[in-house]
Amino acid sequence: MQVLFLASEIFPYAKTGGLADVAYSLPRALENLGVKVLRAMPLYQKVPWEGLVPLEKTLQVRLNGRPYTFRLFRKDNHFFFEQPELYDRPYIYGPPGGSYPDNDLRFGGFCWAVAEALGAGLLSADLIHANDWQTALYPVLHREIYRFPQPVLFTIHNLAFQGMFEKESLVRLELPWSLYHMEALEFWGKINLMKGAIVFSDAVTTVSRTYAQEILTYEYAYGLEGVLFKHRHKLHGILNGIDYQLWNPETDPHIYQNYSLRDPSGKEANKQAMLEELGVAAFFAEKPLFCFINRLSHQKGVEVLLSALPDLGRVNAFFIFLGEGEYGPQFYGLERRYPNMFAQIVFDEAWSRKVYAAADYILVPSVFEPCGITQLIAMRYGTLVVARRTGGLADTLVDVSYPGGYGFLFPDPTREDLLCGVKRAAELYNTHPRHFQKLRQRVMRLDFSWERSAKAYLRLYRSLLKGKR
Ligand SMILES: Nc1ncnc2c1ncn2[C@@H]1O[C@H](COP(=O)(O)OP(=O)(O)O[C@H]2O[C@H](CO)[C@@H](O)[C@H](O)[C@H]2O)[C@@H](O)[C@H]1O
Structure with missing residues (x-):
């Protein structure tokens, strides 16, 4: 079976968040199950040219009344679509917290180019798997314009975009204007590409079971609940995993000291080294270390975090924030306001790994969370999770108050609930150190690798291929 996997970001070539993690690790897990996976993404400015081999034929795509020429480059099973006018820019989607005004052309154009490449035989596949809104026009073109025979699967990683x-x-x-109607792209007088993908794909998945339920409701669907409800027969929730080789404290070259489940003592050395680097070891070495590693956006509960800062400033613990996004500027100068906090407003993979390794706890107060990769990485690094019970967080965490539990869950994304979670976690750390160590080992023993979920995708691919025969 050969699958064409479309995504706007694939690690290590481009990453702004969890989509890149999944687009890296799911295809690899599928390859381990014997599936051949071709990946396609735009060739952004930051993608290194090393090893890219140009394909001879170029493609012409008509956009905005004129032709755009796309060149294709290949590296292993990755295909990069080059169109300098559209992609040769400093950012993938736009500056932090913003977006380029021609993102319709940039990503719609990518979908057209992929369809052209399939039509011209430059790419071939038994099934096409598109991801998130940036590739959502593809299923529409596939079904309504090109009328290709293969099944198409669409995965929703985030319904807010x-x-x-x-x-x-x-x-x-x-x-064509024939697509501008309620059963296709039209949406309250605008066009909605994700709606098109939901309507025209053969199956739609999202990244956890709970989120698959949640998005049928008004609160979580951002207006698409009716469309999703109508197409619920083809909606599936398949939990994300992470690549256990890529995220491994035993081999991670970026962290201060490697450690493992067998010998977790190095985890403490990471914490001490980080506190020293930040110049606060003398005050906080014996105190719990909390971190937050995520986009600084509404989704991630950042308004809640901001409202809780004065209270967190009084908790006897140290807090590290790493993120980028619309709320970034509100974290500037945090250290001067609160001596127990440190913020870095950048996207920095190496630093994130250091923080995952050093922290005792990670905060994930999300308003909604389709799956969440951060909590999975954190647990792999022996970091306990304090999170709001929603979406994939609810599916991957069990509160410590339950038998076998290992996380701190709170019901609502509010200042009070977040504080309650933080205080429970700090209390455990301060008063039951042995139990804390046990929980650390428990989360490191959990298995959120891709194996099981990749099998679920494979079953779905097979059922779609059977349905088409
Ligand atoms: N400042 C920073 N520096 C370095 N690394 C940073 C960083 N900020 C975030 N990251 C990294 O970005 C990734 C975030 O992934 P998440 O899945 O938690 O959220 P995201 O909302 O991006 O993904 C969406 O898609 C994924 C994939 O399906 C879903 O899990 C999720 O719920 C959904 O919102 C992690 O790998 C994290 O380490």
């Missing part, structure tokens, strides 16, 4: 544009984008994207 739907690829919504003014209806003029229909013209910019050279789409």
